[in-house]
Amino acid sequence: MSEPLGIALIGCGTVGTGVARLLLEQAERLAARAGRPLVLRHIIVRNPHKERPLPWPQERYTSDLSVALKDPEVQLAVEVVGGVEWAREADLKVLAAGKDLVTANKALLALHGAEVFDAARKHHRSVAFEASVAGGVPIIAALTQSLAANQIRSIQGILNGTCNFILTSMYEQGVSYAAALAEAQRLGYAEADPTLDVDGTDAAHKLAILAQIAFGFTVPVESIERRGIAQIEDVDIKYARELGYQIKLLAESWLHDNQVAMHVSPVLLRLLAPLALVRGAYNAVHVVGDAVGDTLYYGKGAGQMPTASSVVADIIDMAVGRAQRTFNTLRLWSNNGAHFQLRPPGTVRSRFYLRVLVEDQPGVLADVAQVLARHHISIASVIQHEVPDEHEGERVQMVILTHTALTGQFRAAASEINQLRCVMAPSVFYPVAD
């Protein structure tokens, strides 16, 4: 058996505790898998006096990163802190000190990937980051290794467990968004302040990382169009179901005419689509490659041990020497493969679901259909339920599924529909996956 690998763990929250537990409690198993002992030498935390449920002497917790950086027996640092700025500085120091880096920090990579990777290259060190996207789902390994023979055509991910839990509850139990969110918070699937999850920001960070690997494409996160789930009404879940669809928050990126289209959006997904199986807090990524066809990777998207499983897989990859070879070969965040441009969102083609609250009177369907026709958007199906006679003349929901249309044209049509005299409230629309 070779030399031990010395490890410094930076951060000991939920994921850090899981990583420490595996390293400390499964040392024999991990040494067998890595071909050498994995030795945890330092745990760096903000508050070293807090009691923690680990077999680790209280006096050995420290808030001083520099001790670990100066320790010549530490070859690898594992950064699992939240937030961006402190983590960014810590990671740069780790690399400058000549240590390899394993990180689970998606926001850091999405916002500062180039800086971190450039620093690693400058110091001849490597970075691994499987746990940064979709917790226990090995999507980074799939894209960097297993699918390496392919040109990736598209990525569709359910990358935020909080949103998927909420949408699953709304679909399966018929509850409102507010009730589903409250339940997610009660069960620990949603933070007290769920904004970054439910507004699509978290999924956009993860999508930026996946697009970097799949398309060699560094996209400023703010230029990824995103819509969250907080405005989704139960009536749309119900109509979608009636049409044979579920609404899922998807992070999507695909190649189109040598441009990369990307967005995070609630999307109507057919009930038989592979991603439709993804219930509750699970994550999954559907990837299409030009040789392999379509593939799907599924598992828990968050949580202590699923995420720790991926972090420790990276540690083992570093110990075995695979991660360094992957890092050096792929040259991610180096503008190496950047022969693709971001496709302007309005030029993306899609089918659409459109719901309009209209007055129940003659000519209304004709008015709406005329606007769509003027924008060259053809209608695939319509639902308008009969209202009881005594409510005739009141309001009624009209739901339309369109054939494929340019997003820009569809949005223009929707704005125009909102101006019609018969329309009682702004129309609601979502893309429909093919």
Place this chain on the structure above:
Amino acid sequence: MSEPLGIALIGCGTVGTGVARLLLEQAERLAARAGRPLVLRHIIVRNPHKERPLPWPQERYTSDLSVALKDPEVQLAVEVVGGVEWAREADLKVLAAGKDLVTANKALLALHGAEVFDAARKHHRSVAFEASVAGGVPIIAALTQSLAANQIRSIQGILNGTCNFILTSMYEQGVSYAAALAEAQRLGYAEADPTLDVDGTDAAHKLAILAQIAFGFTVPVESIERRGIAQIEDVDIKYARELGYQIKLLAESWLHDNQVAMHVSPVLLRLLAPLALVRGAYNAVHVVGDAVGDTLYYGKGAGQMPTASSVVADIIDMAVGRAQRTFNTLRLWSNNGAHFQLRPPGTVRSRFYLRVLVEDQPGVLADVAQVLARHHISIASVIQHEVPDEHEGERVQMVILTHTALTGQFRAAASEINQLRCVMAPSVFYPVAD
């Protein structure tokens, strides 16, 4: 860019042609992914005079393996021939000549894995075999790398696309086994002689490979209990559906009291189970690890380009140097991790589906229930449909779902039920997945 990797391709059938196509037509892409050119230097075929649809000079096809073995610029041989004996000899020669080996030959590994891996270790060479199980699904990489922090608890695979295509047709279109098989043959999903697919042998070979990685467990293939799909009747598909289940051919292996249970069998699977999404000729593997929880990997299980995608991923792993590190660290087929024993099939606990054709007369349910009770098997649900009055006294199907029982006891009970005077035909039973 580093030195080119010289490759000899042994076999140029469906998969070999796909591999050659990627190497010859996507040379630039693959060189970028591998960090070095991948150069196809020899194609070895049984009949070098046959015309093939590849940009490769006819005179360079050869049936003489020795030329490639003597070529010092060949570092890697890719064996994608069918059958076992010729392939076994070729692979051993490849390794003895000091070349690394990529193989897609599941039967060879299942039957002679130890011999091939021992030869590789003896000659300080490596073997990679992603394409041997489930075509384009990267299940070997998942088990050897991504899940390396875990003790695998269970593996459930839909590993034979032919069987899954047939069962999907029977379920979705309500056709008979014979009609579904004929359709599969017409579409090229089933061979003219489908025996090894439909009797479960092919899935058993693949399961033996997965169990080797997950449990370090070398099992003689003939000791894996297997039932195929040829005896499945449409009436059982129909009753399963009524109960909320599909019937899938599963290859399963799981840990139980430090023993490894394994079988290939038609199994009733809940409609919401992740594997239930796997339709047609697709494959998927559901893996539970003690840290990661449950995960699933899904894709095309066979076919030219999906399988070639996995073979070329292995070639790139060899070119980058990852595959050698994985090979040397894991020491598969070396009796290294073999602290598990095979669990005798009769001692495995499972729920069961039981269908009995009985006379429609008083006391029949009591008779059947008594036999089950005597064997300590409790009943979870029963279906017995009313027969029209004019058929009273004729035959009727009785379908029972049991709670968990020992397989040995359940089988004993089923034999006893077959002896009852009211029972008109041998009872039919399948395990039910939890």
